[in-house]
Amino acid sequence: MTRGVVLGASSGIGAELAQRLLGRGDEVTLVSRRAVTPPPGSAGVSAPADIRDFGRLEQIFADACRRGPLDYVVNCVGVGFYAPLGADNSAIWNDILTVNVTGLLNLLSVVDRTCPELARLVHVSSMAAHRVSRTPGNLAYSVAKAGAKTIVEEYRRSLRADGRSTRVSMVSPGFVESTDFGRNYFSRTGGTAPQPDIYGGHRSLTAADVADVVAYVLGSPPHIEFLDLVFCSPEQPG
Numbered sequence: 001m002t003r004g005v006v007l008g009a010s011s012g013i014g015a016e017l018a019q020r021l022l023g024r025g026d027e028v029t030l031v032s033r034r035a036v037t038p039p040p041g042s043a044g045v046s047a048p049a050d051i052r053d054f055g056r057l058e059q060i061f062a063d064a065c066r067r068g069p070l071d072y073v074v075n076c077v078g079v080g081f082y083a084p085l086g087a088d089n090s091a092i093w094n095d096i097l098t099v100n101v102t103g104l105l106n107l108l109s110v111v112d113r114t115c116p117e118l119a120r121l122v123h124v125s126s127m128a129a130h131r132v133s134r135t136p137g138n139l140a141y142s143v144a145k146a147g148a149k150t151i152v153e154e155y156r157r158s159l160r161a162d163g164r165s166t167r168v169s170m171v172s173p174g175f176v177e178s179t180d181f182g183r184n185y186f187s188r189t190g191g192t193a194p195q196p197d198i199y200g201g202h203r204s205l206t207a208a209d210v211a212d213v214v215a216y217v218l219g220s221p222p223h224i225e226f227l228d229l230v231f232c233s234p235e236q237p238g
Contacts (some may be wrong), residue, residue: 001043003027003068004218005061007051007107008076010034012179013124016211017074018044021218029064031057051077051103054110061114072120072218075107080141082186092188093140100144101151108155118166122217123152124210125172127230134237135185135198150227156227167225169217174232175204202235 004021008014010032018036027043030036031051038044045064049056063068077097078093083089104123111118128138129145149170158167176182177199186195217226 001025001027001067002071003064004070004072004074005029005031005064006076008078008124009029009046010036011216012076012181013207013210014074014076016207017076017214020211020215026177028068031060051075051106052098052203054106057106057110058096058114061110065114070115070118072122073107073111073115073118074124074218075104076124077103077158078124078126078145078181080135080138080181080185081188082137083140083188084137085139089140091231096140097144097147097162100141101147104148104151108151109228116164119222120167120169120218122169122171122214123148125149125170125228127172127174127232129170129172130230136196167222169226170228171210171214171217172228172230173205173210173213174236175199175202176210177204179207200237202237203233204236205231205233 006014006018006028008016018028018030022039022042024043029045030038031047031049033048033050035048036046038046047060049060051057059092077099079096080102081092081096082108083092111121115234125148127144129149133142152168152170159166159168182198185198213231214230
């Protein structure tokens with residue numbers, strides 16, 4: 001049986017991906033702050049956790065690895081909120097940075113300690129890792145995603161230096177509709193900020209589109225390592 005861990009499995013991209021992987025018969029540990037109920041008859045294992053909680057992550061991965069070696073780990077966790085400069089948004093900036101950066105550091109450290117023979121790791125990122133986000137009030141998110149990109153690249157380099165063959169990939173989509181990012185983006189403004197259509201009125205990707213790309217990466221031959229797949233709707237402005 002193919003076995004893996006999906007973080008951020010309760011909604012959006014993570015939920016879409018988990019559904020596909022469970023549907024094909026994988027055993028998947030479903031990590032999310034909100035508990036996930038696996039479909040009846042599936043090999044899903046619910047594991048509620050905040051990615052910022054190192055001890056809880058370590059427990060989850062130790063339990064998963066006791067059931068057998070992991071074939072993949074996919075991190076779909078990420079948050080972003082409207083938090084522009086010019087006001088005290090320090091609490092929001094802190095949440096953005098700790099979830100997207102500290103959480104990723106926690107994950108990679110735990111994987112390194114518990115799953116040294118992991119076959120493949122995929123981190124779902126954003127086009128904002130490659131250039132400043134075009135979404136208003138989104139600077140902290142861009143900083144966090146750029147920082148996470150550096151972390152992933154250095155982790156891959158360190159694995160190779162140690163002679164380890166885990167394939168490490170980033171998947172960096174553009175605008176993705178119908179996710180918690182879009183639903184919650186203006187949720188911490190107290191209703192005082194303008195709330196424009198952050199998708200700009202153009203067609204965007206869906207969570208299912210991104211899940212398809214991640215599934216393609218997971219299903220690729222073992223001698224192929226995708227470094228970073230950057231993609232968007234052709235209607236999205238550059």
